Amino acid sequence: MTIEVAVQQLINALSLGSLYALLALGLGMVYSVLGMLNFAYGELLTVCGYTMFLLILIGVPFPVAGLVGLGMAIGVSLLIERLVFRPLRGASFISLLFASFAASVIIQNLIKQLISKRPKVIPVPEVFDQMINIGPFQINVLSLIILLVGLVTLAGLVAFLQKTRWGLAIRAAAEDFEVTRLMGAKANRVIALSFALSGFVAGVAGVLWLSRRGAVSPTMGFIPILKAFIAIVIGGLGSLKGAVMGGFLLAFIEVALMVMLPTRAVPFTDAFALMIVVVILYMRPEGLISIKTGS
Amino acid sequence: MPKTLQVKKLSKRFSGLQALSNVNLQLEKEEIMGLIGPNGSGKTTLINSISGVLHPEAGSISIGNMDVTGWKSDKIARLGLARTFQTARLFFSLTVIENLELGIMAASRYDVDDKVDELLNRFGLERWAMDRAGTLAYGLQRRLEIARAVGSNPEFLLLDEPAAGLNEDESENLLQLIRGFRDPAGLGCGILIVEHDLAMIMRLCDRVHVLNEGQTLAEGSPEAVRSNHAVVEAYMGKRYTASDHGSALT
Numbered sequence: 001m002t003i004e005v006a007v008q009q010l011i012n013a014l015s016l017g018s019l020y021a022l023l024a025l026g027l028g029m030v031y032s033v034l035g036m037l038n039f040a041y042g043e044l045l046t047v048c049g050y051t052m053f054l055l056i057l058i059g060v061p062f063p064v065a066g067l068v069g070l071g072m073a074i075g076v077s078l079l080i081e082r083l084v085f086r087p088l089r090g091a092s093f094i095s096l097l098f099a100s101f102a103a104s105v106i107i108q109n110l111i112k113q114l115i116s117k118r119p120k121v122i123p124v125p126e127v128f129d130q131m132i133n134i135g136p137f138q139i140n141v142l143s144l145i146i147l148l149v150g151l152v153t154l155a156g157l158v159a160f161l162q163k164t165r166w167g168l169a170i171r172a173a174a175e176d177f178e179v180t181r182l183m184g185a186k187a188n189r190v191i192a193l194s195f196a197l198s199g200f201v202a203g204v205a206g207v208l209w210l211s212r213r214g215a216v217s218p219t220m221g222f223i224p225i226l227k228a229f230i231a232i233v234i235g236g237l238g239s240l241k242g243a244v245m246g247g248f249l250l251a252f253i254e255v256a257l258m259v260m261l262p263t264r265a266v267p268f269t270d271a272f273a274l275m276i277v278v279v280i281l282y283m284r285p286e287g288l289i290s291i292k293t294g295s
Numbered sequence: 296m297p298k299t300l301q302v303k304k305l306s307k308r309f310s311g312l313q314a315l316s317n318v319n320l321q322l323e324k325e326e327i328m329g330l331i332g333p334n335g336s337g338k339t340t341l342i343n344s345i346s347g348v349l350h351p352e353a354g355s356i357s358i359g360n361m362d363v364t365g366w367k368s369d370k371i372a373r374l375g376l377a378r379t380f381q382t383a384r385l386f387f388s389l390t391v392i393e394n395l396e397l398g399i400m401a402a403s404r405y406d407v408d409d410k411v412d413e414l415l416n417r418f419g420l421e422r423w424a425m426d427r428a429g430t431l432a433y434g435l436q437r438r439l440e441i442a443r444a445v446g447s448n449p450e451f452l453l454l455d456e457p458a459a460g461l462n463e464d465e466s467e468n469l470l471q472l473i474r475g476f477r478d479p480a481g482l483g484c485g486i487l488i489v490e491h492d493l494a495m496i497m498r499l500c501d502r503v504h505v506l507n508e509g510q511t512l513a514e515g516s517p518e519a520v521r522s523n524h525a526v527v528e529a530y531m532g533k534r535y536t537a538s539d540h541g542s543a544l545t
Contacts, residue, residue: 165400165407168393168397172393176384181367181368182346182348182372182378183443184369185400186369
C-alpha cells in the first residue's frame with residue numbers, strides 16, 4: 001500500500017470514526033443518565049432525514065434543510081422524553097426498553113403511512129463527490145466535511161460537558177443519579193437536557209449520514225443505532241469517554257478490514273468486525289473504560 | 296422561629312420486614328442528635344426516608360412548616376437538607392473541586408468559586424483539589440463527602456456513620472468539625488448522626504435516639520440513655536445486669 005492510499009484510508013477511518021463517535025455519544029448520553037437504551041434513537045436520524053427530504057423537495061437549499069432537520073431531531077427527542085419516558089419514570093428496565101421500541105415502531109409506521117414505504121433519493125450537493133488535492137494526497141470532500149463537522153461537534157460537546165455547570169450535572173448524573181438528585185439537581189431538567197443533547201447529536205449525525213447515503217427510508221435508523229450500540233458496548237456501557245473511543249475503534253476496525261480483506265471477503269466486513277469486537281469484549285468484558293474504576 | 300425537622304409516626308416495610316414502626320423524632324436547629332441502635336435496627340432506613348430516597352408507608356416528615364412526606368429527594372435537598380452515606384458515595388470520576396461544585400449547586404445563591412475555595416481550605420483538601428475523588432485515600436474521601444454536604448449550607452445535616460474506618464486522629468478532627476457545623480457562628484444546622492462509635496456519640500450529642508428492630512427504644516440525654524436498662528440490654532444482651540450497664544455504653 002502506498003503512503004497516499006494509507007493517508008486516504010486514515011482520513012476515511014477518522015471520518016467514519018467521528019460519525020460513529022457522535023452516534024455513540026448521543027445514545028450513550030441517555031443511557032448513562034437514565035440507565036436505559038433508547039431504541040427510538042435511530043428514528044431521530046430518520047426524522048432528520050425525512051425533514052430534509054421534504055424541504056429539499058420544495059426547493060430549500062441543502063444546508064438550510066440540514067439545520068431544520070437537526071432542529072426536528074432535537075424536538076422529537078424531547079417529545080419522546082416527555083411523552084414516553086417521563087410517564088414511566090421509575091419503571092423497570094424492560095418496560096422502558098419496550099416503550100422505546102414502541103416509539104421507534106410508531107415513528108417508522110407514521111413515515112410509511114404519511115410519506116412512503118419506499119426509499120427516496122435526496123439530491124446531495126455535487127461538491128460532496130469531488131476530490132481535493134492536499135499536497136500529494138487526493139481526499140474526498142465529503143470525508144473531509146464529515147471529519148471536520150464531526151470533530152467540531154465532538155469538541156463542542158466535550159467543552160459543554162467539561163466547562164458548564166449543566167455539563168457537570170450530566171456527568172454527575174451519569175455516574176450516580178441518586179446522589180445527583182440529593183445535591184438538589186432538578187432530575188427532570190437533567191434528563192430533558194440529556195435527551196436534547198442526544199437529539200442534537202443524532203441530528204448532526206443524521207445530516208452527515210444522509211450526505212453519505214443520499215437516500216432516506218423508513219428503516220434507515222437501524223444501521224446507525226446498531227453501530228452506536230456496538231460502539232458504546234466496546235467503549236464500556238455508561239462511559240461517555242468510552243462511547244467516543246468505541247466509535248473511533250469500530251471505524252478503524254471496519255476500514256482496516258475493508259482495505260485488508262481479499263475482494264471476495266469484503267461483503268463480510270461487518271461479520272469480521274463483530275468477531276473482533278467479541279475478542280475485545282472477551283479480553284475486557286466491561287469495555288475499554290470501566291465505569292466502576294473510571295480507567 | 297427556628298425551623299424544626301419533625302418525624303411523626305413513621306413506618307416503612309420491606310416485603311416481609313417491618314424496618315420502621317411508628318418512629319417519632321424531632322431535631323432542632325443548632326442541635327446534634329445521635330441515632331444509635333444495633334445492626335438492622337432501621338437507622339439508615341430512617342435517614343433514607345427523611346432524605347426522600349425511600350418513601351414511607353405511613354407517618355409524616357416535615358421541615359419547618361412544610362410537610363415533605365413523599366417529596367422527591369432533590370426537592371427536599373433544595374429545602375435545606377443534606378446527607379452523607381455509610382460508605383462514601385462520591386462522584387469518583389470527577390475531581391475534588393467538581394464534587395464540591397455539585398454540592399454547592401443546590402444553594403446557587405453563592406459564588407461557587409469562592410465557596411469551593413472556602414471548603415477546600417476549611418476541610419484541608421487544597422492539596423488534592425484537582426485529583427479525581429476515586430484516587431483519594433479513604434479518610435479523605437469521607438472528609439470530601441462531608442465537605443460536599445455542608446457546601447449547600449444545609450439547615451439539617453444527616454451523617455451516616457461518618458467516623459467509620461477513620462483512625463483516632465481523624466475521628467477527633469471530625470468531631471471538632473461537626474461541632475463547628477452546629478455552632479450558630481458557623482452553619483448553625485441541626486445534625487442527626489448515626490454512629491457505632493458510642494464514645495463519640497456520648498461526647499458529641501445533645502440528645503440520643505435509640506432504635507431497636509425499627510422502634511424507638513429510648514430518647515434523651517447521653518447520660519440518661521447510657522443508664523437506660525432497655526438500651527443496655529438491646530446492645531449487650533440480657534446477660535448484663537443493672538450493675539454492669541453503667542459501663543457498658545461508654
